[in-house]
Amino acid sequence: xxxxxxxxxxxxxxxxxxxxxxxxxxxxxxxPAHFDRFCEWADGYVRFxxxxxxxxxQRHLSGWAMRNTNNHNGHILKKSCLGVVVxxxxxxxxxxxxxxLRPAICDKAxxxxxxxxCPNCHSALELIPCRGHSGYPVTNFWRLDGNAxxxxxxxVHDHPRPExxxxxxxxxxxxxxxxxxxYQPQKKRVRELEAGEDQSNSGHCNDIPSLxxxxxxxxxxxxxxxxxxQPCCSFPNSESYKAPCDLAAFQRDRVPSLQKYPNPRxxxxxxxxxxxxxxxxxxxxxxxxxxxxxxxxxxxxTGWVPLNALQYDIDAFSSFERSFDVTSKQHGxxxxxxxxxxxxxxxxxxxxxxxxxxxxxxxxLPCRCLTAASPGAPALQTVIxxxxxxxxxxxxxxxxxxxxxxxxxxxxxxxxxxxxxxQTAICxxxxxxPAAVATEASPTGSLPLKIPGxxxxxxxxxxxxxxxxxxxxxxxxxxxxYPPGLRSAVGYSGRVSPFFSCDPEDF
DNA sequence: ATCTGCGGGGAAG
DNA sequence: CTTCCCCGCAGAT
Numbered sequence: 001x002x003x004x005x006x007x008x009x010x011x012x013x014x015x016x017x018x019x020x021x022x023x024x025x026x027x028x029x030x031x032p033a034h035f036d037r038f039c040e041w042a043d044g045y046v047r048f049x050x051x052x053x054x055x056x057x058q059r060h061l062s063g064w065a066m067r068n069t070n071n072h073n074g075h076i077l078k079k080s081c082l083g084v085v086v087x088x089x090x091x092x093x094x095x096x097x098x099x100x101l102r103p104a105i106c107d108k109a110x111x112x113x114x115x116x117x118c119p120n121c122h123s124a125l126e127l128i129p130c131r132g133h134s135g136y137p138v139t140n141f142w143r144l145d146g147n148a149x150x151x152x153x154x155x156v157h158d159h160p161r162p163e164x165x166x167x168x169x170x171x172x173x174x175x176x177x178x179x180x181x182x183y184q185p186q187k188k189r190v191r192e193l194e195a196g197e198d199q200s201n202s203g204h205c206n207d208i209p210s211l212x213x214x215x216x217x218x219x220x221x222x223x224x225x226x227x228x229x230q231p232c233c234s235f236p237n238s239e240s241y242k243a244p245c246d247l248a249a250f251q252r253d254r255v256p257s258l259q260k261y262p263n264p265r266x267x268x269x270x271x272x273x274x275x276x277x278x279x280x281x282x283x284x285x286x287x288x289x290x291x292x293x294x295x296x297x298x299x300x301x302t303g304w305v306p307l308n309a310l311q312y313d314i315d316a317f318s319s320f321e322r323s324f325d326v327t328s329k330q331h332g333x334x335x336x337x338x339x340x341x342x343x344x345x346x347x348x349x350x351x352x353x354x355x356x357x358x359x360x361x362x363x364x365l366p367c368r369c370l371t372a373a374s375p376g377a378p379a380l381q382t383v384i385x386x387x388x389x390x391x392x393x394x395x396x397x398x399x400x401x402x403x404x405x406x407x408x409x410x411x412x413x414x415x416x417x418x419x420x421x422x423q424t425a426i427c428x429x430x431x432x433x434p435a436a437v438a439t440e441a442s443p444t445g446s447l448p449l450k451i452p453g454x455x456x457x458x459x460x461x462x463x464x465x466x467x468x469x470x471x472x473x474x475x476x477x478x479x480x481x482y483p484p485g486l487r488s489a490v491g492y493s494g495r496v497s498p499f500f501s502c503d504p505e506d507f
Numbered sequence: 508a509t510c511t512g513c514g515g516g517g518a519a520g
Numbered sequence: 521c522t523t524c525c526c527c528g529c530a531g532a533t
Contacts, residue, residue, distance in 0.1 A: 069524080105511075106511090515527085
């Protein structure tokens, strides 16, 4: 029977990728020998098999903002990515990072969210849609079968990570707990202050702006609170990790070309490490062919650092909107160090032409559950894309035409990632290691042929880790017991303090 | 108020 | 026919 083994804890590779299956298969692997640990930031064409009692899997959670999408198949839940909400001006937060809010899942709530202003510079917020799957949003599929929950992701997120839901929830609960004993006394004080101060709320700061607003607690820096940081997935393949990642160069090459487009949206903080390179969508439709040149450069680590640990909560900020006018004094976008001239985010438009992948780079380094294997190994070879009520209910075997090929590929891949080297399990991001790059698609620059639908995935080898990433969470309950912040307890404090302290110079 | 899942239905290839 | 997406409904949080 399937059972998690002790060694599984350190298993750096996805079991889901080691088995040959597709979410649409009539029969899923029976009694898997092992299960994957929950991957909150699944990205790329990956598959995981979770225990049916895995809480997060049961809830179909994801760090990405995924909304339910009807696939007309009651057995398979399909969810598509909503992208990320960012400041239209790409203003830099106090710590230099960028705002990356989690889009509300509910349409109405999302519209409402977008009407709000950037909590940092007050300019408009912008929703960057996900186009990581051949121009369409990345999709995730969930299927409960027996004692396992099968997960399959299709597409490579082409945008920064939004704040994860678990981060938000954990942060709030932790902060609330900590503030519990502090709240009452401060609340009283705030009221006293408010009573004696300007009520206009214009360009004004309160010492303690939002204790009145529970949501605002999200903005309160809590240096003593260990953020979960990004869940760390292991880097299965040391080779791919070292790989050609010359995303920095790639980016340099790409940026100029992006400027030729109407609405270039460029995130430059970090090397793109590959999503576009590996993603099928980009492989065949991106106007910016991947170029690999100088691989000697080590990408800097500035810019789009995911703010998972500390995302501004728009609602929370509402109180600030009422109380402060930061617009006039707020600094605008600042080029990331070393990226001057390249990081300009010029696009303020809301849409990208057609279904083509957005003309912008994603510097954010989404978690790639490097389940892929060696650079030459095919990624997940999904043949059947979504699930259609008809095909699924008919339980018809995968079309031989493509299915056979896919199977072959699958068997070949077999998750060669083998890295069982637990050392590689260290989160590269935490170590500031250069992002790994996946070049499988075409180290030489050649592009995979355009293949309709998911079959594209078969062509390009895997979406290799364009970044260090990892997504394993340590234990289902890790969110309740944050490990020391991998990314930034300090950053959190830094980003928020300005609002909290209301230092006049910060506004 | 939101999240989440379901299902109808239309558009596009 | 397949695959996508949008929309509304309803139950759960």
